[in-house]
Amino acid sequence: MKKILTILLLLPGLSFGQTHEANIKKIYDTELSAGHTYDNLRFLCKEIGNRLAGSPGAAAAVEWTRQLMESYGFDTVYLQPVMVPHWVRGGKDVVKIVNSQKHGTLELSALALGNTQGTGPKGLLGQVVEVKSIDHLKSLGMQVKGKIVFFNGPMDPTKVDAFEAYGGANAQRSSGAAEASKLGAIGSIVRSLSNRIDDIPHTGNQRYAADFPKIPALAISTQDAELLSDLLEDQSDLTLYLESHGQMLEEKLSYNVIGEIRGSEKPEEIIAVGGHLDSWDVGEGAHDDGAGCMQAIEVLRIYKQLGWKPKRTIRAVMWMNEENGLRGGQEYAKVAKEKGEKHIAAIESDSGGFLPTGFSSTGTDAQREKLASWVSYFLPYQVWSLNKPGGGADIGPLRDQGPILIGLEPDSQKYFIYHHTEADVFEAVDQRELELGAAAMTALVYLIEQEGI
Incomplete structure (x- = not known):
């Protein structure tokens, strides 16, 4: 009798589960x-x-x-x-190396980041300084004043979860321009957030800091980030031309x-x-x-x-x-x-x-x-x-x-x-x-x- 009662008590739960499966x-x-x-x-x-x-x-x-x-x-x-x-983006985004000893003038694949205040048609020129992270930027302090900061921290390839790797690199894009502006930089570019080396630039949102200049912020493709980094090893005085037309309406x-x-x-x-x-x-x-x-x-x-x-x-x-x-x-x-x-x-x-x-x-x-x-x-x-x-x-x-x-x-x-x-x-x-x-x-x-x- 106890076995029969036990089976009867279990039947509703079993039926419920089978209904869900079906x-x-x-x-x-x-x-x-x-x-x-x-x-x-x-x-x-x-x-x-x-x-x-x-x-x-x-x-x-x-x-x-x-x-x-x-x-x-x-x-x-x-x-x-x-x-x-x-x-609105407002026009073509340009990042161009203008004084490379190896390549002369060289245009890179670029997209302005979202919510970015553009340079306007005159663009801007500046010497580029490479950093690997926000902390690296802060360690340089006012050495970046009057320069264009290049954030080149890649997504961590050892992270199996690509979203975890993205999260580890995202601060460069989302707040890099704001942090660079606090130190007197005139512009910023960031390595695209991708776990593949290719020639496709990635846009994305960035946020400015209140009470600091809204400097232009653009992304370049991972392939061009690798190239720019290699060129900087041999020529520390590389100069970039940035042009973007973004504006907040x-x-x-x-x-x-x-x-x-x-x-x-x-x-x-x-x-x-x-x-x-x-x-x-x-x-x-x-x-x-x-x-x-x-x-x-x-x-x-x-x-x-x-x-x-x-x-x-x-x-x-x-x-x-x-x-x-x-x-x-x-x-x-x-x-x-x-x-x-x-x-x-x-x-x-x-x-x-x-x-x-x-x-x-x-x-x-x-x-x-x-x-x-x-x-x-x-x-x-x-x-x-x-x-x-x-x-x-x-x-x-x-x-x-x-x-x-x-x-x-x-x-x-x-x-x-x-x-x-x-x-x-x-x-x-x-x-x-x-x-x-x-x-x-x-x-x-x-x-x-x-x-x-």
Whole structure:
């Protein structure tokens, strides 16, 4: 009798698990055989193109994603207003060696960094000083006064996680110009943040320090950074000519684009899933972050195709202005707090449309243990890890409101080949890898809306 009772007590749990396995298989089968993610990404990249906040491309992307979600019949689709910075590149960016004993005048592959104040058409000339880090710069002190600082600290090749390597080198790009300006430098250039030696420059955001001059800041390709460094070993008096035309214009009204399917049992509990709709003004913003946006919309579309009604509310969010301001994520969290909304989870895809390997998270021990307990459901789909620390930039402002913050973790090895470059185009995205990411996100949303977290 005791054995029979034990079996009966275990049956509900066993049945529950089998239901999850069957439904997750339906999710994967639906996406891999009849998904819309890839075709939607094609339209975003090829018909709209790059989408820097405040640009016509960003405005077109807002309207198209609104119409797309409405066409899928989501319960609610709306625009959330947000004021965004409006930076324009304004012209061709130039970094040129003018007095090389080996090459004479030599132009390097360059892109101005985002939010940078340009030189204007007259450009500027200055002797170049190479440093390997912010600390190295500070050790030189006023020796860099009147000069152009060249930040040449590479991403650490020994870091298997490319995002960890990126994080170790990113300060040079994000705050290098500000720190150089404090010491009297007249300009800065930075080695592109890539784990490959090539001739493609990478842009990206940088921030000035208040009360110090806004000096021009540009990136050069990794190949040209190697060349410039080699030339400096033999000729310390190398002079560069910089020319850029960037300027910050008046802020513009833009929008986060939001669509949701309301929960049937606990509609007040919200699961947000999304990516950032803006991109840099070069390339097509395919991996960064068109892929994440289309994957997020696909989560809700799969629910509609399968005829499922979630227990909790699922909300797809296209955040605006992650690249050079994070205004969309901040506004979303602000409005959620003002409305007293209860987010139990926020999931972001902003690491490219590559093969998914797991999810990272930030939350309480109980939340993260619950997430990790679901790993067996993902193993058949070669998603191995659910316990890595992490999250995402746009969902970060929600942290103090209590949800678990989750980031999709694709294979990171190729991401920084394309990141913030003209090479980030639709053709760089593999259809099956993109769809596997969409399916993994949908499966995780399914588990959270069913069980809570």
